[in-house]
Amino acid sequence: MTKSLSSLRAQLRQAQQQIATLLEDCFGRDPLLPGSLYTLRRKCGKANCRCAQGEPHASTILTYRGEGRPQNITPTPEQIPALRQMTEEYRRVRQTRAQLVQWQRKVLVLVDEMEAARVRLGEAEFQKRRASELRKPRSPGR
Numbered sequence: 001m002t003k004s005l006s007s008l009r010a011q012l013r014q015a016q017q018q019i020a021t022l023l024e025d026c027f028g029r030d031p032l033l034p035g036s037l038y039t040l041r042r043k044c045g046k047a048n049c050r051c052a053q054g055e056p057h058a059s060t061i062l063t064y065r066g067e068g069r070p071q072n073i074t075p076t077p078e079q080i081p082a083l084r085q086m087t088e089e090y091r092r093v094r095q096t097r098a099q100l101v102q103w104q105r106k107v108l109v110l111v112d113e114m115e116a117a118r119v120r121l122g123e124a125e126f127q128k129r130r131a132s133e134l135r136k137p138r139s140p141g142r
């Protein structure tokens, strides 16, 4: 509550520049896929398979959250690059949205603090004027 108006103004100026960057991220046109890719490593269980002794099999799984409950889908290797791009872009858009929520909270706090600081100035000004008003002699006939 003791922050000076000029430091609050500097913070608001900073937030003003931040919002331009954040919104810039929202102008994208690329398709988004709500989901994520992960690598599943497992042993297949066949006794004579190479995985029994060495490295487990690795496959890329898409966890897709588009329609109702999440589904795990095994994409073909050719599908993986496009899926990776769309799911990473989706994650980026969601992160930007979370930052926008933070930004909004921060700016509302700042704006409220600035209002309070200016009200303090206004009240001080008002008290000063009222004090000088009282010092004046009363005008006759009123």
Ligand SMILES: [Zn+2]
Pocket: 043, 044, 045, 046, 049, 050, 051, 052, 057
């Ligand atoms: Zn195996």
